[in-house]
Amino acid sequence: MSFILNGQSHDIPPDWADEPLLFLLRENFALTGAKFGCGVGICGACTIIVDGVPARACIIRAGDVDGLSVRTIEGLAKGDVLHPVQQAWLDHGVAQCGYCQAGQIMSAVALLEQVPEPSTDDIDAAMDANLCRCGTYPRIRAAILSAAEQV
């Protein structure tokens, strides 16, 4: 079993195949950007992109990404050059505690790849299942709108 992780092929260790993909990424591959928040796919803190679609790593069996392409927040920047969504997040001072933001950013990246010029309704629809307790939602909206101008 193998998958493409941020552009590079990796084997899925057999004893990790039944683990949630989130833990394979965090504990085996040391990609700790995606977070554990609820374990049942409700909060979105573990959002990654699988074959172009935003997905919840906490409810995907690791073995089930065999042959698929997985992108995590660690794969967004090109060296020191930030992805426009990352830059917009900094420009708008979005993060408070920051814990949900990797998931928010990955959902936003997936949205802009599908809908390059989203309306605020598009944003609300795409982002509504990514929870943030600090209340950064207004800034997430604003950051996505300004990133859309850069993408």
Place this chain on the structure above:
Amino acid sequence: MRRRAFLAAASGGLVVLIGAGGGVWSRVPVIPKRPDPDAGQALGWIAHMDGRFTLTLPRAEMGQNIATALKQIVCTELGVEWDTVDVVLHTTDMPRVKATVGSESVMLFAEPLAQACAALREALSAGHVAGQVRVTPRPRADLRAFRAGGLIGSSPEITQGRGIVFGAPLYAADVRLPGMLYGRVLRAPASVEVQTGPLRWNPDAARAVSGFVAVVEECGPPIGQAQGLGIIADRPGTLDAIAEALALEWSVAGQHPRSDIARAIDVDARLSTGALPHVVLDGAPDDGLWDVDMRLDVPMAAHGPIEPRAAVASLQDGALQVWAGTQDAFYIRDFIADAFGLPVKTVTVQSCRIGGAFGGKTICTVEAEAAALTLATGNPVKVQWTRAQEYALGFHRPPSSHRIRARVAQGRITDWDHAQMSSHIMFTAAVVPSWMQRGTDMFAGDGGVARGMAAPYVLGRARAAYDTVRLPVHTGPWRGLGAGPNALAIESAMHEAALVAGIDPLAFRLAHIADPFLAAVLVRAGEIAAWGHVPAPVQGLRLGRGIACGTYKDTSHAAAVADVAVDSQGRVRVTQMWCVHDCGLVINPDQVRAQCEGNLIWSLGMVLSDDLPTAAGHVAAQTFADAPIPRMSDVPPITVELIQSDRPPQGAGETAIVVAPGAIANAIRAATGRRPVRFPVRAEDLAT
């Protein structure tokens, strides 16, 4: 390195036994120590070497972005470039600092830090590069950091912001160590105030699960009275399968006597048995009929941080190192040393960025679990609570029940009576055992429940009093403590009193305000929201606008206006909010705004959704679906205006939560003619 010698850390003597009568010995729990910071201590937070400075953050970083604001203070007072100062989060190797609570980080820590930096600046400019620096405190007016201009009043990129957008390992659960295992401590699905513990389990079935490492019976102190059973695996996802295979049976020492929580805090039932013991306002309202007489009930609520609390512990050469996302690393250290009989100097706690705390990550739970499992196995162990554990084993905003009354004559409130029944906040049952709580109940009351109960108005003959009852679910500090629910009750009553008086609610409030700073934010909120403007009707919707104002901890002020639309089925949408905020001199306006925005969204939750369901004396919620928090589509356009002020900086993390819930509730009243009295509001109560 230029650094004052560390003060001796207070420690030792924490484990003492005292008599509690009848030959029963009760162990005194470890109680958090809360020393205020001073400038001498602050010298320990700033270090200089070869032209670079390191700020060891004396506060926990949990999204208030205090790392940024205090770095602004440091750079300004030292007169150095932004990039020459590195910020690191503290460990318990430094002298004790108080817990990061109460919106105090700028209010209490900015000046000592600035004094220390001013002293260091002078020493460096005099050519001193070694030895001790002495701080001679200077008048605040002489400190550069307390004058607007330059970095003060600007909003640089937030510290750790780049790490957040890169997904860097900043949080406790991100720590990875060689040989690390994954643990969980299972506890009974019952009240944490009832003695419970593991009775029988199937070790063979657990052993058969791939990835199983151990079952650990010595798994640390109970949470409340819930003794656990530890399990360890070499992969985190395996823990669920092991827990299931164990088929644990629990011993449960009966039902908690106050399992019916709503009944236990029913203020009217309590008032029928006599006066409430803890008096906040001691006026004597006249007997007779009241113009306003309402009962408001606010339920239990979870903090709901997206990060379930986590810790990693590691034992090396007899020294225990713990990585924790905690509001009080020193308390965690002291608690663990006490619980496991370790010398305090052998325990070090590294504070990590916290993934949301809101008052809820002040106690020692998951950290002691990780320590116990590490001590049992010798391996480093990571423990992160499940979402269900967060609900079941954390403490929560207590439910509160309010009876609030007002009498109005000639446009003024002449008599006022606010009675509240709640559960403990400061003297939380999560830390304070019941025998000790009986003492605090008798002599001290609970300042957390009292917070905000003294209305910020001149109210004639005004009485406010409360009582507390220990509940089967732990309660404690939650953003704003009692001030949020108290202000919701007060602002609801003020609106009703204004209606009785036939006076506009803004003008009515102004007539009762003595504090010019509070009056100023109220007037300004009216201006920016065009108060008095009547929105154009929308077919099928009832529209309303509400206003509220308030003061948090005596010194920071806010006012809010909210617009709502209520449909025929009674569903409420907040369509716009405005907030004016005065927290004195603002160090970082963008992040103060962020705190206001967060509070406004918490206010939406307080009125429309916050509720933590319980059943049979324990929390019934398992996931966010059972205890929903606001989502993006709930959030309307928000306008925040900060008052420019040269008052010393005050707290900003909890102020707006005392005003926006009242504004929203009053808007619902204006839209529907119905006074929300039971929170969260229910659509069926507002349907046409």
